[in-house]
Amino acid sequence: MTTSTPTARPTAATSRRASSLRPTRSRRVDRPRRSVLLTVLCALVLVYALVPLVWLVINATKSQGDLFGSFGLWFAGDVNLLDNIVRTLTYDDGVFGRWFLNTLLYVVAGAGGATVLAVLGGYGLAKFDFVGKKAVLAVVIGAVAVPGTALAVPTFLMFSQMGITNTPLAVIVPSLISPFGLYLMWTFASEAIPTELLEAARVDGAGELRTFAQVCLPLLAPGTVTVLLFTVVATWNNYFLPLIMLRDPDWYPLTLGLNAWNAQAATAGGEAIFDLVITGSLLTVLPLVVAFLFLQRYWQSGLSAGGVKE
Numbered sequence: 001m002t003t004s005t006p007t008a009r010p011t012a013a014t015s016r017r018a019s020s021l022r023p024t025r026s027r028r029v030d031r032p033r034r035s036v037l038l039t040v041l042c043a044l045v046l047v048y049a050l051v052p053l054v055w056l057v058i059n060a061t062k063s064q065g066d067l068f069g070s071f072g073l074w075f076a077g078d079v080n081l082l083d084n085i086v087r088t089l090t091y092d093d094g095v096f097g098r099w100f101l102n103t104l105l106y107v108v109a110g111a112g113g114a115t116v117l118a119v120l121g122g123y124g125l126a127k128f129d130f131v132g133k134k135a136v137l138a139v140v141i142g143a144v145a146v147p148g149t150a151l152a153v154p155t156f157l158m159f160s161q162m163g164i165t166n167t168p169l170a171v172i173v174p175s176l177i178s179p180f181g182l183y184l185m186w187t188f189a190s191e192a193i194p195t196e197l198l199e200a201a202r203v204d205g206a207g208e209l210r211t212f213a214q215v216c217l218p219l220l221a222p223g224t225v226t227v228l229l230f231t232v233v234a235t236w237n238n239y240f241l242p243l244i245m246l247r248d249p250d251w252y253p254l255t256l257g258l259n260a261w262n263a264q265a266a267t268a269g270g271e272a273i274f275d276l277v278i279t280g281s282l283l284t285v286l287p288l289v290v291a292f293l294f295l296q297r298y299w300q301s302g303l304s305a306g307g308v309k310e
Contacts, residue, residue: 063076122181168251184226239256
């Protein structure tokens with residue numbers, strides 16, 4: 001005759017206690033702790049970021065006289081936004097439109113080219129071994145710390161010897177180099193593309209170009225959009241490089257053109273058009289705001305890639 005050892009079964013009270021603990025632990029995970037200090041700091045940062053934009057929107061609705069005769073953070077009696085936009089687009093034979101097209105050219109050719117080079121370079125550094133790879137990585141990391149303004153004057157002297165200053169190439173060529181974009185794509189490609197996936201594609205007979213285009217490029221989409229946003233913003237807001245490279249106002253980007261409008265009030269016989277400068281500034285920032293709103297989810301996922309190690 002065999003005897004069986006009674007197994008310990010959870011009692012009803014134990015089960016209720018365990019079930020009561022599980023939701024509590026889940027709630028603690030789902031509900032992060034709130035900090036009054038961080039909330040206040042975030043509110044201050046939000047106000048600091050939004051007040052200039054609110055000031056810009058409000059004052060773009062005012063006439064030249066109302067700009068100096070009314071409170072800056074509130075509307076004047078008459079709303080002249082549409083009239084200001086029309087005058088901005090038609091002033092000086094519509095030169096604002098030419099500056100806008102110049103900025104688009106610099107962004108498409110400069111920022112787009114920088115993104116393509118960063119994707120190709122980052123993928124190659126992450127997934128291929130070659131002689132001098134560590135030296136290349138060291139140069140890339142070191143170049144991230146060098147500000148672009150420090151290289152503007154040497155670049156101008158070199159381009160002056162080549163005879164391409166005061167041309168669009170003088171702005172586009174330096175914009176093609178983005179060490180931070182290359183570093184970001186190298187980090188992203190290392191985490192987003194498993195080496196086993198590349199080996200499986202090669203075993204199936206896919207060439208390197210087809211493997212990159214059909215297998216790797218879709219996986220690199222969040223990082224690509226992140227680099228594209230950074231380069232677009234840097235090129236769209238670039239001021240110092242066009243300032244030293246360009247003399248012809250017909251090749252000015254928006255940043256340089258608006259500064260020329262603002263400075264003409266201080267010249268002898270110059271017309272003060274501060275209302276057009278403010279309205280033009282509002283029209284200049286709107287494309288960047290729209291781009292960030294549409295692409296923010298790709299931007300966030302690209303920045304967080306590699307942040308968690310498994």
